[in-house]
Amino acid sequence: MNDSESGNKAQQNGEVVKNTGQFIQHIAYWYSDGSIVVRVDDQTIYKIHLSMLTKLSKVMEEILTIPDDKQSDDPNREGTSLYPLFIPGTNAQEFNDFLFWLYRTEWESLGDDVEKERMCTHLLKLADMWEIAAAKKYAIHALDMVYLPPSRRLELAGKFAIPDWVRPAVRRILDGKLSQLKDDDICAMGWKVYSMLVNAMEMLGEETRRTALVAPGMIKDPSIQCTDHTSCQSIWPKLWFDRIGRDLLHPKTPMKLGGIVAKILQDATLTHPKLSECCRLDMVLHCSRIIFADEDIVTQVSNAIIQFHATLA
Structure with a gap:
């Protein structure tokens, strides 16, 4: 067995490996005033500052604690x-x-973003493993500044327990089409999470059709300025479908439920000769205050994904 093979075996068994010249000093992380020499493989060694590491967490302190029976003058220390x-x-x-x-x-x-993602993903892994809260906070903040596909966000959110990333990622996916997700995207987020998103998309489809075909109820107590409220009530369902429902059901570029409020706030959207101006303004205000069910669906699936991620810890 050669020296390299012996070193690998000893490394796997947690034994102390003597440096007989097989290790290379790291160029950047070899400090002349460093207080401890460490390695993570059978090639490179680092001379770094013990105090900087041990103050990070109890786990790091335990990893880097030299047994009491190994005195400073022990040649095998x-x-x-x-x-x-x-x-x-x-x-x-x-x-x-x-x-x-x-x-x-x-x-x-x-x-660049690719390098940031790599570095911060590594940092997240070690921060979790060594329980270093400051490192995890830094990595999360840095990745918040980087564009990541929503599937990647969900993957990292599950792997490193980052629940704040779930809802924005779910929103982005549900605002698009599931058919746009590639196999790699699905594998990244996991089939369980993907199945939850499929169910949520089906629920959104049903809610979209219902919202398109069933107009919000008109206000029962009209303004005294409305002289023919029966006419307003009669035209309202058709006006809603013509101006809102058709856009929701468009075969190629359907409007999302979340886009309804922005559209009804446009002056001409709900204008009709048979709808009094006071009733139009009342309905614009009423509809703009409605929280359409898509937000509830997004919240529901996001919470389900967060709960699932918690089981992976």
């Missing part, structure tokens, strides 16, 4: 260049990105 301390559960790329966050300065850029 871990955490030195000769016997680097092995940190399990990560790899060089993830650890490099973690150290970038740890040693970053305000003026340092995370790079």
Whole structure:
């Protein structure tokens, strides 16, 4: 068995591996005043500041604590260049990105969106594993500034327990067409979540048809300025369908339920010779205050997804 194979086996068994020249010092993260030498694989070692790491969380403190029976003059003591301390559960790329966050300065850029996503996803993983709240908060904030497909948002929300990302992602998906989702998108968010979205889309379709065909009820007590309320009541259902319902049921570019309020606020939308101006204004105000059921459906499916994500923890 060669030195590399022996090192790999010892690494897997959690044994101390002696540095006989097989490790390479990391160029960026080898500080002359560093107080501990660590490694995450069988290639690179890092000399970093123990105090900066242990103050991050109790988990990090436990990982980096040298056993009391290993005295400072012990030749086999871990955490030195000769016997680097092995940190399990990560790899060089993830650890490099973690150290970038740890040693970053305000003026340092995370790079383009692709690089930001990679770095922050790694940071989220290690923040959860090592229970570092500050790192997770930083990664979430940074990713809030990056465009991610809603399917990717849902994937990360489930993987790293970020419930605040669920509803906006669900809204974006339901505002489009499920047929636009690719197989990779579905696999990313998971089939369980996708099935919830399919059910929600069906519910939205039913609610859209109902809203298109059934006009909101007219106000029973009209303004005294309305001289022929019977005429207003008679024309209202047809006016609603002609101006709103047809757009909702358009075969190619249907209007979303959420677009109703914006449309009825346009002056000409609900104007008709047989509808008095006072009743028109009353109905514009009344309809603009209606919370159409699509918001309830979005909330319902979002909460269901959040609850499902909680079972994955």
